[in-house]
Amino acid sequence: MQDVTPRFGFRMIAQDGAARRGEITTPHGTVRTPAFMPVGTAATVKALYPEQVKAAGADIVLANTYHLMLRPGAERIARLGGLHAFMRWDGPILTDSGGFQVMSLGKLRKISEDGVCFQSHVDGATHMLTPERAVEIQCLLGADIQMQLDECIELPAEPDDARRAMELSLRWAERARASFARLAKPGQALFAILQGGTDPGLRRRSAEALIAMDFPGYAVGGLAVGEGHEVMLRTLDGVVPLLPADKPRYLMGVGTPLDLIESVRRGIDMFDCVLPTRNGRHGLAFTWEGRVNLRNACHAEDPTPLDPASACPAARDYSRAYLHHLVKSGEYLGSMLLSWVNTAFYQELMAAMRDAIAEGRFAAWAEETKRRLGDSQDG
Amino acid sequence: MQDVTPRFGFRMIAQDGAARRGEITTPHGTVRTPAFMPVGTAATVKALYPEQVKAAGADIVLANTYHLMLRPGAERIARLGGLHAFMRWDGPILTDSGGFQVMSLGKLRKISEDGVCFQSHVDGATHMLTPERAVEIQCLLGADIQMQLDECIELPAEPDDARRAMELSLRWAERARASFARLAKPGQALFAILQGGTDPGLRRRSAEALIAMDFPGYAVGGLAVGEGHEVMLRTLDGVVPLLPADKPRYLMGVGTPLDLIESVRRGIDMFDCVLPTRNGRHGLAFTWEGRVNLRNACHAEDPTPLDPASACPAARDYSRAYLHHLVKSGEYLGSMLLSWVNTAFYQELMAAMRDAIAEGRFAAWAEETKRRLGDSQDG
Numbered sequence: 001m002q003d004v005t006p007r008f009g010f011r012m013i014a015q016d017g018a019a020r021r022g023e024i025t026t027p028h029g030t031v032r033t034p035a036f037m038p039v040g041t042a043a044t045v046k047a048l049y050p051e052q053v054k055a056a057g058a059d060i061v062l063a064n065t066y067h068l069m070l071r072p073g074a075e076r077i078a079r080l081g082g083l084h085a086f087m088r089w090d091g092p093i094l095t096d097s098g099g100f101q102v103m104s105l106g107k108l109r110k111i112s113e114d115g116v117c118f119q120s121h122v123d124g125a126t127h128m129l130t131p132e133r134a135v136e137i138q139c140l141l142g143a144d145i146q147m148q149l150d151e152c153i154e155l156p157a158e159p160d161d162a163r164r165a166m167e168l169s170l171r172w173a174e175r176a177r178a179s180f181a182r183l184a185k186p187g188q189a190l191f192a193i194l195q196g197g198t199d200p201g202l203r204r205r206s207a208e209a210l211i212a213m214d215f216p217g218y219a220v221g222g223l224a225v226g227e228g229h230e231v232m233l234r235t236l237d238g239v240v241p242l243l244p245a246d247k248p249r250y251l252m253g254v255g256t257p258l259d260l261i262e263s264v265r266r267g268i269d270m271f272d273c274v275l276p277t278r279n280g281r282h283g284l285a286f287t288w289e290g291r292v293n294l295r296n297a298c299h300a301e302d303p304t305p306l307d308p309a310s311a312c313p314a315a316r317d318y319s320r321a322y323l324h325h326l327v328k329s330g331e332y333l334g335s336m337l338l339s340w341v342n343t344a345f346y347q348e349l350m351a352a353m354r355d356a357i358a359e360g361r362f363a364a365w366a367e368e369t370k371r372r373l374g375d376s377q378d379g
Numbered sequence: 380m381q382d383v384t385p386r387f388g389f390r391m392i393a394q395d396g397a398a399r400r401g402e403i404t405t406p407h408g409t410v411r412t413p414a415f416m417p418v419g420t421a422a423t424v425k426a427l428y429p430e431q432v433k434a435a436g437a438d439i440v441l442a443n444t445y446h447l448m449l450r451p452g453a454e455r456i457a458r459l460g461g462l463h464a465f466m467r468w469d470g471p472i473l474t475d476s477g478g479f480q481v482m483s484l485g486k487l488r489k490i491s492e493d494g495v496c497f498q499s500h501v502d503g504a505t506h507m508l509t510p511e512r513a514v515e516i517q518c519l520l521g522a523d524i525q526m527q528l529d530e531c532i533e534l535p536a537e538p539d540d541a542r543r544a545m546e547l548s549l550r551w552a553e554r555a556r557a558s559f560a561r562l563a564k565p566g567q568a569l570f571a572i573l574q575g576g577t578d579p580g581l582r583r584r585s586a587e588a589l590i591a592m593d594f595p596g597y598a599v600g601g602l603a604v605g606e607g608h609e610v611m612l613r614t615l616d617g618v619v620p621l622l623p624a625d626k627p628r629y630l631m632g633v634g635t636p637l638d639l640i641e642s643v644r645r646g647i648d649m650f651d652c653v654l655p656t657r658n659g660r661h662g663l664a665f666t667w668e669g670r671v672n673l674r675n676a677c678h679a680e681d682p683t684p685l686d687p688a689s690a691c692p693a694a695r696d697y698s699r700a701y702l703h704h705l706v707k708s709g710e711y712l713g714s715m716l717l718s719w720v721n722t723a724f725y726q727e728l729m730a731a732m733r734d735a736i737a738e739g740r741f742a743a744w745a746e747e748t749k750r751r752l753g754d755s756q757d758g
Contacts, residue, residue, distance in 0.1 A: 044710050046711055088696065322422070326421075332425055332426040336711070336715065
């Protein structure tokens, strides 16, 4: 049986400028790229059934090492047959390493050469996360794509801080790689994470060192943490051309529809972000005509749906007036429908980008789409 | 067109002791009785899609005059095409009159001969609900089955209070009937509500006076408000035999599976209750083996579903371990799945009762089922 497990792989199907249309192979199926991964922090994409996530067009979801190690615990999930069975998602799963979440704990965490010591937000208990333990947890979860533990810093940062965190992340990458070689199942992959803040020189040193270690995929970490859209793109302009063309490139924690379009244009293949579901819970819908704030009174008597042409029932079949009412009333169904609308929209956006790249018209598509999305913002 | 609108009607299909298997006809379809109506307080059965409610087997849902008059407003719903279109439920809808909700406002409401003056829980604004306005609102909503405004008192009550509230409710029934005759669409029906607390004499006077007014259906109100299971059943024993056999009988706000079984045994045809959805949101599941509290640690590593034989995916496909995790983590999906489980279970329970009555084995079925449900309660 072990021989037929699909190995991890990436192949490029088409290229249009720097934008790439590709395909990632994993033990749990293929991922069409550019891909947006819905975020299932605690083993559930918030307010959605797994069937809805799949039907929306998502090939892969992301889950969080940090949250799952604390609750219900990685060993427990392993005893229950792994994360795929636990959360009823039979497609590919990528898990992050916990580095980003630990950063946001502020004073509750302490970083050393060995790893990160932190207090659980669930029960205050002290935990130690090392590069080795992060890999061990992700192997217990059974993640198809795993991420090295990194130190992610907030931006803007002092140059010394950015350099120190980048160099520490390099050493942790090496340790993660060694653990992964011992623990991983056939076909699983470990991605490296580039750090270095917004400093082109640091980013270059991070990229070169990680490429020398020959990972199957490379993530750009430490962006979308306060630096702004333009600075993020400038950093991508510097770093993406350094990355090997035959490996997938993952921009972590990004972003808005505009962020996605501009990053795909620069050669990014994978994304994850909480925006579609978080905004959905807050009454904000993403549509092809721009963002719609369902809290606004202008929707109170509007019988039209968010998008009559959408394949997503939540966008197609429910009136704005009803959505407005549900959001104003704090009803579950409001969060459920808008998280669904946004998850489906993000997948439609990625599918449109994949088509445009395959057909060699990405630049024109991007201009047209940015114009559409930029109009009629009401919130 | 108006001529083909189905008229309201009730026919009895089978009787087994006092238990009745019947069918209610409404402009929006038929209701198999005994029927349990999922509660859609604010025009949504909490945490469920309308398709799930229908697929679970519900023929009819209940919505609340009190909540909808305050938000989004009855006139607004009427302008949007009525409640059926607004909440995407094309089956029958019953609306209560607001009497029960107003009672629970305590000091925020003042009752007079004319009606109830109360302050909105949404924005503090003062509203007046009269028997006439309650009917007008329900006609604006387009409810198939409407309820008269009544005065519902808490139990235990002083005899004078119970008598005064019952007599006021009688006068309000007459006024509601007059308004309904002017405002209702063909096929809609207005039910009367019996009051009188737990006093057999008051209940009898209430029943006789309302029957003399010839309503198409009769509700037993003012129960399940603190009197306990046995007192409730004793009151039903006294009042149900007084009601005409050819009209549906509705026990408002009830109840647990045991309450439903014992009330059906006594000849009740319709129920509504928030228990299945409220308990679902609190981590409690109803199953054929009794109640299951998913918060309990005993479920943390249990890979079995709540009911592998259920037709409901939430009961059949998700492990108790995962449900435990979702509930402990406060995830939307936990509330969504358990509200679904419970809504489906209540419909399965009603379907089983309908079959048992039709086949003349209700008493045996009830004993067997009560034994099953009584076992293995873990919370």
